[in-house]
Amino acid sequence: MRESVLKPxxxxxxxxxxxxxxxxxxxxxxxxxxxxxxALKIFNEKEVDELILLDIDRSKSGTEPDYAFLKxxxxxxxxxxxxxxxxxxxxxxxxxxxxxxxxxSINSCLAANPGFIREASREFGNSTIVVSMDVKRSGLxxxxxxxxxxxxxxxxxxxxxxxxxxxxxxxAGEIVVTSIANEGAMGGLDLSLVxxxxxxxxxxxxxxxxxxxxxxxxxxxxxxxxAVAAGSFCVYHGPRKAVLISYPARKDLDQL
Amino acid sequence: xxxxxxxxxxxxxxxQNMLRRLGQDSTVTAEKEIIARASKLILPGVGAFDTGxxxxxxxxxxxxxxxxxxxxxxxxxxxxxxxxLITNSSEEGALPGLGWIPARxxxxxxxxxxxxxxxxxxxxxxxxxxxxxxxxxxxxxxxxYYFVHTYFVECEDHANVIGWTNYGNRFASAIASGNxxxxxxxxxxxxxxxxxxxKSFSDM
Numbered sequence: 001m002r003e004s005v006l007k008p009x010x011x012x013x014x015x016x017x018x019x020x021x022x023x024x025x026x027x028x029x030x031x032x033x034x035x036x037x038x039a040l041k042i043f044n045e046k047e048v049d050e051l052i053l054l055d056i057d058r059s060k061s062g063t064e065p066d067y068a069f070l071k072x073x074x075x076x077x078x079x080x081x082x083x084x085x086x087x088x089x090x091x092x093x094x095x096x097x098x099x100x101x102x103x104x105s106i107n108s109c110l111a112a113n114p115g116f117i118r119e120a121s122r123e124f125g126n127s128t129i130v131v132s133m134d135v136k137r138s139g140l141x142x143x144x145x146x147x148x149x150x151x152x153x154x155x156x157x158x159x160x161x162x163x164x165x166x167x168x169x170x171x172a173g174e175i176v177v178t179s180i181a182n183e184g185a186m187g188g189l190d191l192s193l194v195x196x197x198x199x200x201x202x203x204x205x206x207x208x209x210x211x212x213x214x215x216x217x218x219x220x221x222x223x224x225x226x227a228v229a230a231g232s233f234c235v236y237h238g239p240r241k242a243v244l245i246s247y248p249a250r251k252d253l254d255q256l
Numbered sequence: 257x258x259x260x261x262x263x264x265x266x267x268x269x270x271x272q273n274m275l276r277r278l279g280q281d282s283t284v285t286a287e288k289e290i291i292a293r294a295s296k297l298i299l300p301g302v303g304a305f306d307t308g309x310x311x312x313x314x315x316x317x318x319x320x321x322x323x324x325x326x327x328x329x330x331x332x333x334x335x336x337x338x339x340x341l342i343t344n345s346s347e348e349g350a351l352p353g354l355g356w357i358p359a360r361x362x363x364x365x366x367x368x369x370x371x372x373x374x375x376x377x378x379x380x381x382x383x384x385x386x387x388x389x390x391x392x393x394x395x396x397x398x399x400x401y402y403f404v405h406t407y408f409v410e411c412e413d414h415a416n417v418i419g420w421t422n423y424g425n426r427f428a429s430a431i432a433s434g435n436x437x438x439x440x441x442x443x444x445x446x447x448x449x450x451x452x453x454x455k456s457f458s459d460m
Contacts, residue, residue: 006375006377006378006379006423007377007378007379009377009378044447047447047448049377049378050402071269074269074270074273075269075273075276078273078274078277078444078445078446078447078450078451079402079445079446079447080402080404080442080445097266097267097268097269097302098267098268098269099269100267100269100270100272100273101267101269102267102270102302102404102442102445123303124302124303125302125303125304125337126374126406127302127374127376127404127405127406128302128303173374173376173404174374174376202372202373203372203373203374204372204374204376204377226372226376226377227377
């Protein structure tokens with residue numbers, strides 16, 4: 001697939017926990033960074049392409065989103081926002097869209113309810129439904145498999161390629177593929193994984209996990225991603241990881 | 257008062273958020289009495305064409321909307337699906353559209369160009385026919401907006417096209433006929449570019 005027509009998007013991915021902004025390494029050790037509203041105001045001023053917000057506790061516990069807080073966030077954001085965490089039924093999505101969230105990221109609930117992508121995309125349109133897949137490599141041959149916190153029902157494919165194709169067929173409008181091993185390490189994306197997923201579907205693919213530089217963003221796009229999402233790269237500065245909300249200048253992004 | 261028509265499709269909150277930032281009062285509603293008093297209408301929408309038309313029919317809003325757009329001629333802005341609904345038809349569905357602008361909605365045939373659908377992300381709009389929706393605010397030299405769509409609008413008369421965008425082919429990303437306007441992109445999610453456009457609409 002050719003992607004040169006669209007400007008590659010760089011999407012800050014922000015993790016929320018109890019109304020605080022945190023950052024993890026390999027999905028663990030969440031470090032508190034500060035007030036998310038402050039960070040969002042800065043991202044808004046920097047005119048970021050888009051934002052992904054994930055409430056990490058709610059996706060584990062399955063409790064409903066913090067609507068009041070998200071409403072506050074959405075009223076400050078004049079760019080598209082995707083939200084994930086605690087989405088398990090259509091009513092939740094309806095409430096999120098009403099308060100100014102564009103897209104919802106679906107992941108954990110698929111283990112128990114594989115039909116949810118279809119149900120949600122039929123109701124709200126494919127472009128509203130982002131399916132997120134977290135991929136873990138394990139074993140002697142470092143085989144990759146889609147990881148869930150609980151064991152998913154049989155029809156949910158574990159193989160990344162099969163999962164991506166299944167998600168597209170079910171009605172996903174976009175896929176976020178995250179490499180768990182690379183997440184928070186800032187050592188580059190898992191490019192072979194990105195390429196595998198991008199080649200197997202025709203919907204946009206967002207590559208996530210490992211971005212540490214603009215060169216990594218460029219490599220992700222070259223591997224077939226439509227957009228690249230980054231956590232640490234947008235919230236840390238320098239080798240000691242000082243907290244600094246940042247986003248590359250537009251001209252640097254346009255040159256990628 | 258700007259009324260954002262709530263027919264159950266799409267992210268109405270974002271539009272109201274941006275209008276609020278512009279200091280413009282707006283109401284999100286499906287109540288006929290309130291729509292009847294609107295000085296401007298925004299027809300938003302994300303989702304399928306037939307579902308959208310069916311909801312407007314179920315809410316018995318079509319006659320009233322026709323009255324507002326074609327007889328009273330208040331400024332109307334259709335956004336995304338809202339723009340597609342003001343055309344005559346869509347390849348996505350079987351129901352007739354509102355037909356306020358002679359145009360039809362077609363599916364992107366981008367496979368020949370090896371492009372992904374939905375067309376999702378930021379893209380440029382090249383204004384045409386000098387429409388005041390694209391008045392250039394000081395310091396702005398390009399028109400960059402956020403798009404998410406799989407179908408696009410083809411106007412019978414290019415005089416109704418006020419903005420063009422390339423995705424494989426060139427398509428009409430903004431259209432207008434008198435008081436009726438539509439944008440395929442989402443101004444409410446397009447930072448200063450979208451804010452300038454909604455301001456132009458509010459000032460009409």
